[in-house]
Amino acid sequence: MTPPQFLWLNGRIQSTEEARLSPLDHGFLVGDGVFETLVVRRGKPFAAKQHYERLVKSCEVTGLHCISEPTFHESISAVMQANGLQDARVRVTLTSGDGPLGSDRGAGEGTVLVVATPLNSWPPTxxxxxxxxxxxxxxxxxxxxxxxxxxxxxxxxxxxxxxxxxxxxxxxxxxxxxxxxxxxxxxxxxxxxxxxxxxxxxxxxxxxxxxxxxxxxxxxxxxxxxxxxxxxxxxxxxxxxxxxxxxxxxxxxxxxxxxxxxxxxxxxxxxxxxxxxxx
Structure with missing residues (x-):
């Protein structure tokens, strides 16, 4: 898979070279986060409303703060445009952000990461x-x-x-x-x-x-x-x-x-x- 050139991290588009996640991010340390994967074809996200609603529910169950629906759509559009894609697999990931080395969460803000990559084709069966x-x-x-x-x-x-x-x-x-x-x-x-x-x-x-x-x-x-x-x-x-x-x-x-x-x-x-x- 060809890596994307640009991604959305905590509210802004960054190149993959400059983007950095904290080594204390709980998504990395203990898997404390949720995500959605959706497809975009001809520039139009498919079932975006349903994906956002499920993201909200996942955040409610796990006690994470969810991004707003406008931000959800804006971030997807931004990474598509930044990478020059019309058809893509898009992943929106939210974590609880920096935390201690144990299971307790930190008090800071969470992490929001949105990545788009070209769609890969599956075999017919x-x-x-x-x-x-x-x-x-x-x-x-x-x-x-x-x-x-x-x-x-x-x-x-x-x-x-x-x-x-x-x-x-x-x-x-x-x-x-x-x-x-x-x-x-x-x-x-x-x-x-x-x-x-x-x-x-x-x-x-x-x-x-x-x-x-x-x-x-x-x-x-x-x-x-x-x-x-x-x-x-x-x-x-x-x-x-x-x-x-x-x-x-x-x-x-x-x-x-x-x-x-x-x-x-x-x-x-x-x-x-x-x-x-x-x-």
């Missing part, structure tokens, strides 16, 4: 591996888009060591939860299913838009607790995320799946219809 670790559905950071991504990094490494591009995890009840950077849908006996938010999965923006798109065109999609055995029985499966959109799974724990299958293809088309109308 994805290979996915179930990781051997669990997600805690009742943890303090359940459903929060936290910068504490160590578990996700380890699970994705596990998948990549096995030739896959994404890992899935289950929760403490051995029910299907989510991917390391995605939500998951399966087709079982012709029924389209996805884990409920109570499973501990992130409330993915694309996940919600897919549910809405399906409802608009009459595709029934149910949120149900899914025992991990569904990965051995499903006929189709796909991932959703802001950068993947609706991404068919062609290999699941070494088992080949039709990708895209008929249901997945219908969901892709429904989502693209919503995308074209600027959801």
């Amino acid at each position: 994805e290979k996915v591996q179930l990781a051997p670790w669990t997600r805690n559905s009742r943890g303090a950071l359940a459903s929060v888009k936290s910068v504490s991504y160590g578990e996700n990094v380890r699970a994705l490494l596990y998948a990549k060591e096995r030739g896959c591009g994404e890992a899935l995890v289950v929760n403490e009840s051995n029910q299907l939860c989510e991917g390391t950077g995605s939500n998951v849908f399966v087709v079982l006996e012709g029924r389209l299913l996805t884990p409920p938010l109570s499973s501990g999965c992130l409330a993915g923006i694309t996940r919600q838009l897919v549910l809405e798109a399906c409802a608009k065109v009459g595709i029934v999609c149910l949120e149900e607790d899914l025992p991990v055995v569904v990965l051995e029985e499903c006929e189709e499966a796909f991932l959703t995320s802001s950068t993947r959109d609706v991404h068919p799974i062609s290999l699941l724990n070494g088992r080949a799946l039709q990708a895209p299958g008929s249901v997945t293809l219908a969901v892709q088309q429904a989502f693209q219809q919503m995308y074209a109308t600027g959801a």
Whole structure:
């Protein structure tokens, strides 16, 4: 990935060479922060309102101060313009700022960092591996888009060591939860299913838009607790995320799946219809 030339840090555009984060920033020291990743295509952020609302919720859960909605939009526009981008992956990160070496927070202001990079293309289909670790559905950071991504990094490494591009995890009840950077849908006996938010999965923006798109065109999609055995029985499966959109799974724990299958293809088309109308 080509690094950006400019970024937004604490209210102003800076070059990547001059920008500096404090070594005492709690985002670095203890992973105390939240973030949003969204895509911009043809200069227009997709689902920006939904992303900002989720950022606000993450800040409320973690006790962090959130930036204003105008600042959210201004910072995204500024980094896009500074880097000469029309299509980009944008990440907005907020941390609690400088703090002590332990878990206590400092009393100073937080850090706001916004970075934009060119969009990378995904392969037409994805290979996915179930990781051997669990997600805690009742943890303090359940459903929060936290910068504490160590578990996700380890699970994705596990998948990549096995030739896959994404890992899935289950929760403490051995029910299907989510991917390391995605939500998951399966087709079982012709029924389209996805884990409920109570499973501990992130409330993915694309996940919600897919549910809405399906409802608009009459595709029934149910949120149900899914025992991990569904990965051995499903006929189709796909991932959703802001950068993947609706991404068919062609290999699941070494088992080949039709990708895209008929249901997945219908969901892709429904989502693209919503995308074209600027959801």
